[in-house]
Amino acid sequence: MATNAIDRTRRLLSLVTYLRDRPGARVDEVARAFGVTEEELISDLQVLPLCGTSFRGGDLLDIDTDGEHIWWYNAAAVNSSAGEPLRLAADEATALLVAARAVATLPGLRESDREALLRATAKLEAAAGESAVAGARMSVTFESEGSVFADVDRAIAERRRLRIRYYSPGRDKLSEREIDPIRLFAVGHTYVEAWCRRSEGRRTFRLDRVAHIELLDTPADPPPLQPRDLSAGLVQPSPDDPEVVFEVGLGGRWITEYYPYDAAEELPDGGLRVTLRTPDPHTLRRLVLRLGPDGRVVEPAELAVSARDAARAALSAYEELGLA
Amino acid sequence: MAIAKAERLMNLALCLRGTARPLTKRELRTSIEAYIEAGSEDAFNRMFERDKDDLRELGMVIDTVESLDGEVGYMARRDSNRLPPITLDVAESAALSLAARVWQQARLAGAASGALQKLRAAGMPLADDGQERTHALEPRVPAGEAAFEPLMLACRDRRPVTFGYRKSNAVRAETRQVEPWALECWRGHWYLAGWDRDRGDKRVFRLSRIDGKVRSRSGSFTVPVPGQVAVREAVAAWAGENATDRARIRLRSGSGYPLRARALSCRALDAEWDELEIPYGHGLGSWLAEFGPDVLVLDPAELRADVVERLRAVAKG
Numbered sequence: 304m305a306t307n308a309i310d311r312t313r314r315l316l317s318l319v320t321y322l323r324d325r326p327g328a329r330v331d332e333v334a335r336a337f338g339v340t341e342e343e344l345i346s347d348l349q350v351l352p353l354c355g356t357s358f359r360g361g362d363l364l365d366i367d368t369d370g371e372h373i374w375w376y377n378a379a380a381v382n383s384s385a386g387e388p389l390r391l392a393a394d395e396a397t398a399l400l401v402a403a404r405a406v407a408t409l410p411g412l413r414e415s416d417r418e419a420l421l422r423a424t425a426k427l428e429a430a431a432g433e434s435a436v437a438g439a440r441m442s443v444t445f446e447s448e449g450s451v452f453a454d455v456d457r458a459i460a461e462r463r464r465l466r467i468r469y470y471s472p473g474r475d476k477l478s479e480r481e482i483d484p485i486r487l488f489a490v491g492h493t494y495v496e497a498w499c500r501r502s503e504g505r506r507t508f509r510l511d512r513v514a515h516i517e518l519l520d521t522p523a524d525p526p527p528l529q530p531r532d533l534s535a536g537l538v539q540p541s542p543d544d545p546e547v548v549f550e551v552g553l554g555g556r557w558i559t560e561y562y563p564y565d566a567a568e569e570l571p572d573g574g575l576r577v578t579l580r581t582p583d584p585h586t587l588r589r590l591v592l593r594l595g596p597d598g599r600v601v602e603p604a605e606l607a608v609s610a611r612d613a614a615r616a617a618l619s620a621y622e623e624l625g626l627a
Numbered sequence: 628m629a630i631a632k633a634e635r636l637m638n639l640a641l642c643l644r645g646t647a648r649p650l651t652k653r654e655l656r657t658s659i660e661a662y663i664e665a666g667s668e669d670a671f672n673r674m675f676e677r678d679k680d681d682l683r684e685l686g687m688v689i690d691t692v693e694s695l696d697g698e699v700g701y702m703a704r705r706d707s708n709r710l711p712p713i714t715l716d717v718a719e720s721a722a723l724s725l726a727a728r729v730w731q732q733a734r735l736a737g738a739a740s741g742a743l744q745k746l747r748a749a750g751m752p753l754a755d756d757g758q759e760r761t762h763a764l765e766p767r768v769p770a771g772e773a774a775f776e777p778l779m780l781a782c783r784d785r786r787p788v789t790f791g792y793r794k795s796n797a798v799r800a801e802t803r804q805v806e807p808w809a810l811e812c813w814r815g816h817w818y819l820a821g822w823d824r825d826r827g828d829k830r831v832f833r834l835s836r837i838d839g840k841v842r843s844r845s846g847s848f849t850v851p852v853p854g855q856v857a858v859r860e861a862v863a864a865w866a867g868e869n870a871t872d873r874a875r876i877r878l879r880s881g882s883g884y885p886l887r888a889r890a891l892s893c894r895a896l897d898a899e900w901d902e903l904e905i906p907y908g909h910g911l912g913s914w915l916a917e918f919g920p921d922v923l924v925l926d927p928a929e930l931r932a933d934v935v936e937r938l939r940a941v942a943k944g
Contacts, residue, residue, distance in 0.1 A: 308632035313685050313741040315637050320748035336747045338740050354637040356645050356658065385645035388710040388749035392686030393783055395742035398735040402726040406766055416722055423719035430713040434686065437783040443729070443768050443812040444859065470884040475918065477884050489766035491815020514884055533767060557795045560835050573798035589917040595937025599944055607944055613919030614941035620923055627935050 314339070315347060315354070316389055319364070323386045327372045348373065355380060396431035397438040400424060405443035409489065413456070445489040451510045452487070454518050455495045459484050462523045464500070468515040469508055473586025477514055482506070483523035486530055490537055498525035505531070538563050544580040547587055547606065551575050551598035558590070558598070576601070588613060635661035639678050640687065644708060649692040649700025685741070710749050720746075721754040731770040734779070771817045772834045777841040778819055781807045785848055787824075791838035800838035805830070806848045811858035820858045822850045829853075831861040864909075874907035874930050879921040886922070913937065 314337060321336070322328060334344040348368050355363035365376040378386075391399075403424045407417055428435045458465050466481050482497035492509050499506040505528060540563065551558060552574040559567050564579040581587060584606045591600055591610035600607040621627030638659045642650060656662045656671060665671040679689055679701070688707040692700045715723070723746075727739040747753070774790065781788045788807055791800030806822040808829075817834040877900045878886060887893060890903040902925075905911075912933035915922050919938075924931040 307737070308636065309681055309684060310737040310741060311633040312636040312640070312681070313737075314744055315633060316640055316685070317741075317744040317748040319641075324748075324750075332753070336753050337744050350634055350637070353634050354641060356638075356642050381641065382645050384647075384705040385641050387705070387708075388745055389644075390686050390688070390708055390710045391742055391745060392684060392738070394684065394734065394738040395686060395745070397779075397783070398730060398739035399723065399727055399742045402729045402739060402768075403723060405729065405768070406722075406726040409766065415718070416725075419716075419718040420722040420726065423715055423723045426713050426715060426719070427723070430711045432711070440782040440809045441779065441811070442809070442858075444814075445766055446814060472885070475882050475884075475921065477881075486765060490769060491813075512885075514888070553798060560795075560833075588919070592919050592937070592941055593913050593917045594941075595913070595916055596940035610919075610941050611944045614938040614944075616920035617923070617938050618935065618942055620920060621931075621935060624923065626923070626925070626931060 311347070311350075315351060318347060318351065319381060320386055320388050322366065322373055322375050323378050323381060326378070327374060330368060330371055330373060333373060345370070356385075391431045391434045393434045393437045396427070396434040397441060399427060400431070400435060400438035401441045401443060403427070405445060409445050409452075409493075446492050446511065451513045451516050452493060454516045455484050455487055455510070458518055458523065459486065464519040464521040464523045465497075466517040466519055467508065467513050470512040470514055472512070472589065473583065475589070481519070481521075482508070483525040485525055485528065488533065490533065494537075496531060498523075498528070507531070507537070540580040541582070542580075544582045545584055545603065546578060546580050547584050547603065548601040549575075549577045549579075549590075549594075549598050550601055551577065551594060552596075554597035555594050558594070562590075574598075585609065631661065635659065635674075636678055636681055640682055640685075640703075643682070643687070643689060643701060643703040644705075646702050649690070649694065649702045651694075651698050651700045655701070686745075710745060713746065713749060713751075715746065715751050717752050717754050720751050723751075724754070729766045729768045731767055732775060733770070734776050735768075768812055769815055769817075771812075772837065774834050774837040774841050775810070775817060777843070778807055778810060778834070781841070781843060782810055782819075785852075787844040787846060787848065788841050789844060790841045792832055793836050793838050795836065803830075803832070804844070805832070806850060806852075808852050809856040809858065810834075811856075813859050813862060818858050818862060820856045820861070822848070824849070831858055872907040872927075873904050874911060874927060875925040876903050876905060876915065877901070877923040877925060878903050878918075882921040883918055886918075 318337070321333065330341055330344060334341045337344065345368065348366060351364045351366045353363065362377070362380040364380055367374050367376070403420055406412065407420045407424065455465065464481055464483055466479065468477050468479050470477050480499055480501040482499050484495050484497045486496050488494055488496065492511060495508050495510065497506055497508060549558065550570065552572065556575055558577060559575065562579055564577050566578040568576040570576055584603055587606060588610050591606065592613060600610065618627060638661070639655065642655060642658060652675065655675070662671055662675070665674055683689060687703050689701055689703050692702065694700055724743060727743050730736040730739050743751070778788065787804065789802055789804050792803045793800040804824040805819070806824065807819055808821045811818050811820065819832045819834060821830065821832070823830040873891065876886070877896065880895070880899055880901055886903060886905055890905050892904045893901055895901050907927070907930060912930055915924060916934050916937040924934050
């Protein structure tokens with residue numbers, strides 16, 4: 304991760320405090336304590352000897368490492384005042400407190416973890432003092448389906464297979480499948496990443512779409528996998544996926560907030576021409592029906608036809624009942 | 628570049644924290660290499676002011692003290708800069724470390740790891756490798772839009788802002804003048820609650836609809852900030868979740884699971900159709916239209932008209 308000067312200064316200040324109290328600290332341990340790689344730590348250790356209270360005097364920090372241990376030959380160069388742990392900044396307190404409160408409200412969290420987190424939050428609030436005030440101006444809520452969550456969590460801990468009945472909105476169908484869960488994650492909603500035994504592939508399931516869940520005695524046996532990198536977003540269309548083009552009016556502009564897209568061109572009437580990709584365009588029939596007068600499919604033609612046929616079928620059903 | 632600046636900030640921090648008396652600008656300028664090389668007095672002054680601001684962002688409290696002979700000096704007093712004693716056990720530390728990882732937004736991610744580093748330096752224990760990984764859950768907060776960081780700072784510092792805001796059905800953004808109260812992330816989206824000066828009322832804004840730059844305004848808030856800011860309730864009302872009315876629909880057997888999941892009642896009519904009663908709130912018409920020929924709205928008539936109109940538009944296509 305690229306580090307800016309502010310984050311780096313912050314780390315260097317804490318390093319000074321940490322190393323002052325721990326002569327001969329191990330490189331691997333310090334790197335772990337600071338959440339950096341050993342290379343990053345070594346490069347920090349190359350900056351510290353350039354720091355001190357006067358560049359001319361002999362009081363630059365004489366810190367050195369043999370790659371295994373870290374030695375500080377003149378720890379007295381930093382007096383006890385400058386070497387003490389520094390108070391938390393407002394942003395630091397906010398970042399930790401908001402995160403801790405959000406995680407503590409996850410319905411599926413283990414009780415022991417929740418208690419530890421609440422204790423830590425209270426201690427942190429006390430230690431942060433007035434820096435904690437701004438933390439009340441931000442909050443995060445995760446959605447999670449309590450009982451389903453608990454079963455998935457247990458299956459992961461006990462490495463057991465699950466049988467789920469899962470709702471797929473694209474097809475408006477429930478389907479049974481067995482899955483070997485790998486991990487739970489929350490981005491707005493809560494999801495389980497799993498190896499699906501029916502499709503023999505990696506799949507992501509949203510917990511509020513699990514209609515039924517059953518913990519099996521069969522051991523889970525997912526192939527060794529790297530967890531998906533979610534930093535680029537949850538839905539990551541592949542370049543080979545077919546393209547779908549929509550033209551929406553004012554009332555349909557919201558689709559760019561909900562669907563990842565490749566391009567959105569402004570249209571003269573205030574609408575947008577949106578190009579996106581999806582593995583199975585048919586699953587977007589719902590979107591076409593939802594848009595109604597606010598948008599239409601330009602491509603592929605089959606999608607437009609399938610939506611039109613669905614709308615016509617619905618209208619004739621209304622007519623049969625004398626409702627339209 | 629980044630190294631040079633971090634080195635300069637470190638030197639300034641060590642000088643200000645280590646001194647028992649206020650240091651004058653002149654003293655600081657002659658003892659920190661980067662300042663000696665700063666060039667003109669102006670360039671040095673600008674650099675020095677920025678550096679003090681940066682150190683304050685990191686939590687330092689820097690006092691400005693005027694001496695008897697009128698010279699200004701700076702120092703970071705020991706008692707106002709020290710982290711109060713805090714003792715966390717291994718379980719508490721592991722829980723905090725997990726929580727700190729939720730941020731994908733760079734500034735908050737940096738601040739969260741910075742906070743952990745300060746706590747580590749103050750003696751927070753490091754969990755065993757295994758211990759931090761026993762958590763099955765990995766919560767993530769999305770990075771948010773470009774508007775996030777300036778709004779976060781404006782909420783923190785209670786500064787009024789202006790920004791362009793595009794309502795979901797508008798082509799052009801409209802300028803809004805807002806006293807920002809709080810940010811909230813719900814269902815993966817960020818919202819801002821605040822006082823809309825032009826409308827003279829509280830409003831909730833969705834960050835993804837903010838267009839262009841968020842600008843700070845001078846001056847302070849004109850309206851008291853309420854003790855409780857209800858962002859989620861406002862958003863839930865838009866989403867039609869506080870519905871009090873009911874609708875009656877026919878649903879094809881085996882389809883529409885989410886409709887069934889929230890149905891107030893459900894009975895089978897024949898082998899093909901079920902009849903359901905569901906809550907009727909804002910946005911239900913467009914949702915029901917998604918189901919095409921698998922849903923028939925029985926009543927109320929206005930909801931049926933809404934759905935039929937949508938279907939007619941698609942049927943023409």
